[in-house]
Amino acid sequence: MKVLSLNFLTCAVKACKSTSGSYPLHPKDAELVEDDLEINLDLLLNVMTRIDWTALSTTATELGFPSLPAQAPTKEELEGDEKMIKDLHHLLMETQMMEGKLVCGNCGHEYAVREGIANFLLPAHLV
């Protein structure tokens, strides 16, 4: 599960979705794997406007990455910044959470991640 995907995941419990604490989910005991992928510039440049930058900053910090800039780079800024392209490509696309848990900050439920696959099926009492 790429870090980019973590930016589009929240708690599956209906009552949590409207609370600010449920997003982003917090990685716990995360085992990361770093892939070696070619940069997909068409995707990377254009996905920036879709990313919740505040949530991404939180996730990056929790996964042990250096702090991100306070603001998301615009497409134009990113186009001219090779190092930023490389860094964001590495964080968003090449870094995968393979094992561990994703924890809801509202209800505290822990979703297991195994072999890169998060399981969001809820126990009966949370449905």
Add this chain to the structure above:
Amino acid sequence: MQPPITTTAATDDSTTATATSKGSSLSLVANPAAAPAAAPPSTAASLAASSSAAEAADYEAEHVHAVYESIAPHFSATRYKPWPVIADFLTSLAPGSVGFDVGCGNGKYLGVNPAVHMLGSDRSASLVRFARDHGGVERSQDVAVADGLALPFPEGRADFAICVAVIHHMSTRERRREAVRALLDCVRRPSSGGNGEDGGQILVYVWALEQSNSRRGWDEGTEQDLLVPWVMKQKKEKKEKKSKTKTKTKEVAAGNGEEAVVVADNVVDSSSAPAPPPADTTYQRYYHLFRKGELEEDVEAVGGQVVRNGYDKDNWWVVASRCS
């Protein structure tokens, strides 16, 4: 749980079915309406008509979730070719779009457009593993196990969501509508005052009741709630077995625009009748066949607006957005 068995190559997309299906992957169709005397006490029809939400969920656990869990390798091996309408929808998305494939199965749509980011989810953990590796180990896809009625996706963020051959497995209309609502909730709202085109879009495919031109021959008068078997053949003892299973009556059908099937009136529930060792293993999947206009009604009932719609290979489909 059945012991591991070897299956024959099965057929899938109707484009390939004619080439490979002849006699290789026949299964049985249970039609409770056509054979009331032979149907189990809880037929698909009677249950769907009068069940509580909990009963409906339990029913789907048995007749949808458990089945896909059991047939996952076989099912995955038969699902490889993207349908053109869906592939066109995905390739027409703007670069950088982010979206979901709810009920992604083996993930055949996840890599269709490399300029968008897709996250697949499915209720079947087994199918999700196939989806992760669909593009090869080097290009693993992002997938999660999730229920279509409790999706882990934030409200209003996605540019798109697709849901192919999933909602017809929900056994009450209320649950089918909730499933559509869950999809709409994922995608961006259009700006108010606009024509709705700047919002996110969902694409939904469901099996059609009207299939008079298909070999199934189902049409307006057919019962809409069916159990449709998936048969896994054992490779060895194939000849022996064939001679024992000549109770099939008439060849009419192909499931979900895909697997070749045969209608019979003597189908037994696989859970209540343990098959002798050489027999095929039959799993019963629940389907609700959508009549013309029904999917659009469901979309509009939960605050969606139909952008375009159509009929494709025995399925009804809609592209819809949220109301602004």
